[in-house]
Amino acid sequence: MTARHTTTPADQVDPAGFRGAMASFATGVTVVTVRSADGDLHGMTVNSFSSVSLDPTLVMVCLAESSRGLELIEDAGVFSVNVLSHSQESVSRWFADRHRPADSTMFTGVAIELGATGCPTLREAAAAFDCRVHRLVAAGDHVIVIGEVVSLTHRTELEPLVFHAGGYRSLSAPASAGRALLHVVRGE
Numbered sequence: 249m250t251a252r253h254t255t256t257p258a259d260q261v262d263p264a265g266f267r268g269a270m271a272s273f274a275t276g277v278t279v280v281t282v283r284s285a286d287g288d289l290h291g292m293t294v295n296s297f298s299s300v301s302l303d304p305t306l307v308m309v310c311l312a313e314s315s316r317g318l319e320l321i322e323d324a325g326v327f328s329v330n331v332l333s334h335s336q337e338s339v340s341r342w343f344a345d346r347h348r349p350a351d352s353t354m355f356t357g358v359a360i361e362l363g364a365t366g367c368p369t370l371r372e373a374a375a376a377f378d379c380r381v382h383r384l385v386a387a388g389d390h391v392i393v394i395g396e397v398v399s400l401t402h403r404t405e406l407e408p409l410v411f412h413a414g415g416y417r418s419l420s421a422p423a424s425a426g427r428a429l430l431h432v433v434r435g436e
C-alpha cells in the first residue's frame with residue numbers, strides 16, 4: 249500500500265494544515281493554575297508542556313497572548329502545571345471552556361490544595377510541577393513561559409490522559425468520553 253502524504257511549502261501552509269499536522273503529535277494534557285495577588289484562583293487547559301533543563305530544573309508552556317491565564321501568571325510570577333490523569337477528561341474540557349466562571353468558583357467540585365508557590369494543585373493529577381517564572385519569551389501570538397520547578401508531586405499509580413488528533417485517549421482503555429464526575433468539593 250502506498251503511504252499518503254502531502255508536502256506544503258512554508259509560504260502556503262495555512263492554519264488548518266498546520267493544526268492538522270500538529271495533531272499527529274500525541275501529548276499529555278495539563279491544567280496550568282495560578283493564584284493572583286488578591287487570592288483569586290485560575291486554571292486553563294494546556295498541552296504545550298515540555299521539560300527544558302535538568303540543572304536548573306526548568307519546564308515550559310506556550311500560552312496565547314490573549315489568555316487570561318498568561319496575564320495572571322505575568323503578574324503573580326508563579327504557576328503550577330498539573331498533568332491530568334486518565335479519568336480527568338472532563339477536567340480538561342472544563343478548564344478549556346471559555347464560558348466557565350472567571351473567578352475561583354471555576355474550581356468548585358475540583359479537589360485542590362495550595363502548593364509551595366500558593367498556586368492550586370489538583371489532587372487527582374498524575375503529577376504537579378509548582379514553578380516560579382524563570383523567563384517569558386514572546387513568540388508570535390503566544391508567550392513561552394519558562395518556569396523553575398520549586399516543588400514536584402508525582403502520583404506514580406495514575407496513568408496520564410492522552411490527547412491525539414483532536415481527541416482524548418487513555419493508554420490502557422478508551423477515555424471516559426466526558427462521563428467522569430468531579431466529585432470532591434474544594435476547600436477540604
Ligand SMILES: Cc1cc2nc3c(=O)[nH]c(=O)nc-3n(C[C@H](O)[C@H](O)[C@H](O)COP(=O)(O)O)c2cc1C
Nearest residue numbers: 292293294295296310311312315316317344345346
Ligand atoms: C487539549 C487542549 C490543549 C490546549 N492547549 C493550550 C496551550 O498549550 N496554550 C494555550 O494558550 N491554550 C491552550 N488551550 C486552550 C485554552 O485552554 C483555552 O483557550 C482557555 O479557555 C484559556 O483560558 P483563559 O483565557 O481563561 O486563561 C488548550 C485547549 C485544549 C482543549
